[in-house]
Amino acid sequence: MSTLSPASSEAVRAAQGIEFWRTACPALTLSSTYRPPPPATDLDEAELEGLARDLGEQGYFITRELIQASARAELLGLVDQVVARGLNPTWAMIFDSFWDTFARLGSLLEHLLGEDYRYVTGDYVFIVENTDQAAGWGKHRDLQFRRSMSRNGHPLIMSFWVALTDATPLNSCLYALPFSRDPNYPDNIKELAVPHVEDVQCMAVQAGQVIGLSHALLHWGSRSSSRGKTRRVSFVFDAQRGDFDCFHEVLLDPKQSLSFEQRAAYVAHVVLWLRRNNVRFNAFDQALAESLVARYGSTIGLRDRFHEVYVAGKGEPLAARYALSEATAPAGGLTPPTTGQDAAAVP
DSSP, X not given: OOOOOTTOHHHHHHXXXXXXXXXXXXXXXXXXXXXXXXXXXXXXXXXXXXXXXXXXXXSEEEOSOOSOHHHHHHXXXXXXXHHHTTOOGGGGGGSHHHHHHHHHTHHHXXXXXXXXXXXXEEEEEEEEOSSSXXXXXXXXXXXOSGGGBOTTSOBSEEEEEEESSOBOTTTOOEEEEOGGGOTTTTTTTTOOOOSOGGXXXXXXXXXXXXXXXXTTOEEEEOBOOTTSSSOEEEEEEEEEOTTSOOSSSEEEOTTSOEEHHHHHHHHHHHHHHHHHTTOOOOHHHHHHHHHHHHHHGGXXXXXHHHHHHHTSOOSOOHHHHHHHHHHTSOTTOOOOOOSOSSOEEOO
């Protein structure tokens, strides 16, 4: 399978069409119009309540295996085929298989974020090789302002991190400073210090397990090693409550049908959003993302402001506006953002 030339405008044009992707991964489904299946997780009420309690008290939870081996194998094969074309693995999220996995977790998302939850900017596919040089992302909080939480500390936006392979200390897993041990939570979450390393929690998981993360949680991916039995492959997608303003750039209704053009624009806008947040992409990934947003961005509600911020590099993202308004708000006067004019939502 040939890779793509970064300088080829013809290749960029070809990749704007659905047949390019169908040819790249012929054994996998890429629908012209994707219709989400009903939620399929079998978590009972006691499990859901336990996960919600862990999320509120510690800032994260870990489920049992929810993504079965057959689904994982399909996703891994898809990721490898996309990478073999010279593309970032995150482009695999255009295909139905990833959206089926999001939908499969719907009952969990509804329990945590309400029945009207929405997908929101923030997806990514991780491949961390089992070498001594590879590592996950460094220490961070996804959002460093309190408006990402309700007054009782429950997240209004969160990440769902899905392991497609085992993730261990030897091939890079997540680590976190739980809320209960974080002296800077919730009043000083711009601070990333870990005062006592013994308070850190290891979040090693087996393939198929899901980690739920509050955006206020201090966490990071560890360094891998040649002693790891396999590479670490995982993906993350973000969701938020639907009755609050968009924390990033786009809101998608998980129950609506999505055209190829909408899914392509969604993944493309995520690539540009990640680039703005210092994630590296090759020249072809960037050119393709810019072209897809220019051609199909209106199908997911992207406005001229997105191009100005994420392509031209002018102005600030929505999240930066919230952070600034919080920094200048009077003490005790904060309220989470409610519906407003900046949220780009698909009708």
